[in-house]
Amino acid sequence: MTLPSSSTSAPSTPRPPARSGGPLNPGRVWADFVVYARSYMRSPEAVFFTLLFPFILVLMFGAIFSGSTAPSSVPLYVQNQDSTNATTLAFYHALSETGLVTLHNVSASVGNMSLYMSQHSYSNGLVIPPGFGEEVWNLTKGHQSGAPVPVRIYINPFDQTSAGIVEQAVQLALTHFNQQGPPVAYALPPSAVSSQSFQPKTIDYEVPGLIGFAILMNPMFAMVNVTAEYKKEKLFKALSLTPLTKGEWLLSKILWNWAMTFLSAAILFATGVAVYGAHVIVGPLILPFLILGPLFFASLGMLIGTLSKKAETAGIIGNLFAFPMMFLSGAFIPVSVMPGWLQPYARVWPLYYVIDGIQAVSVFSNTAQALFDLALITIMAALSFVAAVLLFRWREE
């Protein structure tokens, strides 16, 4: 072997203080980030799943839901301020009998229905004012055909399907409960349809849902794979022989997952808005979801990868967890569109709170709800992160 110069016999000279900066050295975090990013970007599957797949999903689901096959039953939030009147009760019953809407009662103490609905991320509301029953009764007596009745309906005028169903249901109920009496057709007053404060469309729900999907899938599976594979290939062993610490390694992976999530979210928002005219409120409160969500799912992925003996097992456990979650927590199908009996089960999945939170911000500007979701996610992320850090072993005993 020929050695060109003496410099090669001592290939390294110490660099100024590299060690000093406490337990976490930004230089090493960055070095690891760069190498990981490079190898990630060079594997086509990874790039496909991170960047192209969300794009395809939003196109696909946007197409499905903008064709708007109507949900079978629309949830309708009813505030009955005339609940003691027999006619009103008959109307209420008839409304529920139509089968078009599922009724949820709103307390009479709620003053501003519009605000209330936006705070709870509800789409369709109905206010039955005091004296409603009596008025309808009088109208019936007077045989005033085509006279308007004084209900107030809150619906989304842009979501024609949902709006149509609610109007149809109310109209049907008015006619139906009157079937025993003289034939009278009622009309809704021109002011009945309100467009106040929010106009969500399905695609508006879909965009946060798919962002939730990206927050779940990329970080979780990236970490499941990385932990299981590094363990199998003894890469952790190799890395533990360098000054890189477990914490630095973890931080670099999480930084990368944040970068990927932000990118996916941006692609999803942009595609939803550009292609389907999604209405998205990009509030600053979305940011903590994009930070804590990936942190939570990355930690979870690491836990799965660390605790599974084999890489294959880790993959299976990851899928067992991810698949029901992405279908049940509103990533693809908005929870409000799911059958009523299924909806409570959505709340079991951590992802639900990520998606619900982003929807609260981006669809309804509902800060209170978003903060509630955020609080839950913060707790979950903190717990899983700490567990992952504690259980993850850089070297064996």
Added chain:
Amino acid sequence: MSADAVITVEGLAKDYGHLRAVDGIDFRVLRGKVFSFLGPNGAGKTTTVEILEGLRRATSGHLSVLGLDPWKHASELHRKVGVMPQGFRFFDKVTPREAVRYYARLFGVRTDPDALLRRVLLSDKADDTYDKLSGGQKQKLGVALAMVNDPELLFLDEPTTGLDPQARRAVWELLRELKNEGRTIFLTTHYLEEAEQLADWVAILNHGRIVTEGTPTELIEKHGEGPRLVLQASPELVSLLSQQARLGLTIRDGTIQIPIHQKAVLLDALNTVARSGLPWPEINTERDTLENVFISMVGEIDESGEVRGA
């Protein structure tokens, strides 16, 4: 060369559950020497090396590596040693050049990737991703990464396993050079030729115990049979030579073997054969190699280090 020990091990044992993988071993590795750990599969080589590297905790025993307790002072130790783990693997989509740069950043040293890759004869593959490298090129990268921090002590766990003879020789060449630079090398192998070629000191490990140790020459002298005369055996020759009890002949694998501690014995044997007028057989002299010693102590092993018929 001063005789200060870089590694001192006393009564080292390691249990994996009920399995005693290393069973109370003692040895010292002197500065600037190549210390070779020789043993079949499952002998406990990797376990020992990983304990010395601070990757595993010893069950019992006293050890010092460069004056440090490897488990307690792992991170300090890792700055001073270079390691090529058994079955070295790296990130699939990273090139050797990037890998060296990455390690240099982690160690906080300035290293010229080109110079280092040239040393391990990997310059031409500097920009191919790891998954495109051949087995030998991958191992060379492993050696290169072990050298990034300019270590005074190198641990190489089976650095040439799976390499073709040519690549193996290239790695040996490199190891010789590293030794000439004054580095201490702890070399694990089950290639006897490798140990014979490179090692200043050999310890043969079997079932977690050191069965013997010494310089290769010492081991051959101590455990081998020494020089002997070997003749193609024919019944006539056997009966002829057997009459001369002082020749102390043995018959093995169709040959007659006569130990030749003294010239007189050799001449006696040859004269007897010449005078008999029997057909002149093929005559050789032989002496044991490390391989014979190893086989006699451990058994015969195959290419992958498995003991045959075990």
